[in-house]
Amino acid sequence: MASKRGxxxxxxxxxxxxxxxxxxxxxxxxxxxxxSDAQKITVEKVEYTTDMRPPRLDGPADxxxxxxxxxxxxxxxxDADAIGRLIDMEEADIVCLQETKLKDSDVESCExxxxxxxxxxxxxxxxxxxxxxxxxxxxxxxTKPLSVTNGLGVEDHDQEGRLITAEYPSYYVVNVYVPNxxxxxxxxxxxxxxxxxxxxxxxxxxxxxxxxxxxxxxxxAHQEIDIHDPKRNLKSAGFTVEERESFSAQLLxxxxxxxxxxxxxxxxxYTYWNYRTGARARNRGWRLDYFLVSEALAGxxxxxxxxxxxxxxxxxxxxxxxxxxxxx
DNA sequence: TTTGTAACCGC
DNA sequence: CTTCAGGGGC
DNA sequence: GCGGTTACAAATCCCCTGAAG
Numbered sequence: 508m509a510s511k512r513g514x515x516x517x518x519x520x521x522x523x524x525x526x527x528x529x530x531x532x533x534x535x536x537x538x539x540x541x542x543s544d545a546q547k548i549t550v551e552k553v554e555y556t557t558d559m560r561p562p563r564l565d566g567p568a569d570x571x572x573x574x575x576x577x578x579x580x581x582x583x584x585x586d587a588d589a590i591g592r593l594i595d596m597e598e599a600d601i602v603c604l605q606e607t608k609l610k611d612s613d614v615e616s617c618e619x620x621x622x623x624x625x626x627x628x629x630x631x632x633x634x635x636x637x638x639x640x641x642x643x644x645x646x647x648x649x650t651k652p653l654s655v656t657n658g659l660g661v662e663d664h665d666q667e668g669r670l671i672t673a674e675y676p677s678y679y680v681v682n683v684y685v686p687n688x689x690x691x692x693x694x695x696x697x698x699x700x701x702x703x704x705x706x707x708x709x710x711x712x713x714x715x716x717x718x719x720x721x722x723x724x725x726x727x728a729h730q731e732i733d734i735h736d737p738k739r740n741l742k743s744a745g746f747t748v749e750e751r752e753s754f755s756a757q758l759l760x761x762x763x764x765x766x767x768x769x770x771x772x773x774x775x776x777y778t779y780w781n782y783r784t785g786a787r788a789r790n791r792g793w794r795l796d797y798f799l800v801s802e803a804l805a806g807x808x809x810x811x812x813x814x815x816x817x818x819x820x821x822x823x824x825x826x827x828x829x830x831x832x833x834x835x
Numbered sequence: 836t837t838t839g840t841a842a843c844c845g846c
Numbered sequence: 847c848t849t850c851a852g853g854g855g856c
Numbered sequence: 857g858c859g860g861t862t863a864c865a866a867a868t869c870c871c872c873t874g875a876a877g
Contacts, residue, residue, distance in 0.1 A: 641855085641872080687856070690855075690856075743836075744836095781869080782856085782869040785868085
């Protein structure tokens, strides 16, 4: 039986031999295997770690981060420079935040805390109007976008501060916090039947103009590999067949690529862990945070990564690095 | 949300 | 302004 | 009896608001 850490030398050798057969199309090692005895071979899934990241990209690149902070005030209170350091570390150009939980009246004080590390950056907020201390998204941008809009442009769906679109020369960045279907799935019908449809229509409209980078908390673990306990969560918000099929139909079948899953077809890479049960320490998580891109951008992806060691929220940051081509 | 437990099923 | 209980979300 | 599934109950976390001091 292989332990996750501290494999014995003999185990490592076994893994290398067997993993050679488990390498897939894109050349990544997708499974480690250890012969536990002469009869039985156990295969265990590989967990994503940042040492899978490719070498730093020289040459022009666009670096985008996305993080569900589960309250921006709290994140900044715990560590006022958390976001600034992230930006420095990743040389990020754009940062998309979800679940800021800000009210309009909180924005000024948050900007004041953020500003010292980000002098010339541009900040954009979309806060929930319907419910205080709930939802909310923000975009921080090194350069000034060509345009920035809030919401889907549909009154019914735009009361909870769930979406910001920032337009850049060669693409749109859509930062979204998709509605959770809630306990008892009381909002499942709204989520799947109403929001997802309007959202897909909105994305189609944008895509007709220029490529789209869609990021944020999509509140859906798409496949079994995206959740630690698929069997027991089939009726849980975020893993119902309805949500998962909607994800396929409204996003993937409409031309978006799930960049993480395309690059790492069989790697477990959660981005959310429940606070309550110490889930993070045992990696009992869900993959809810994504970068989906229009097909036209798929070839420009240099790195799609998670930063599971970054604390401060029940989600970890995720990131995308694109080659920059032309002068855009 | 996750976990534990009991009840239940088919083999 | 600070603390606390209650409620909610996930 | 065994493995798998279902259903229910209990416990756990963090952060918000609003009331009270």
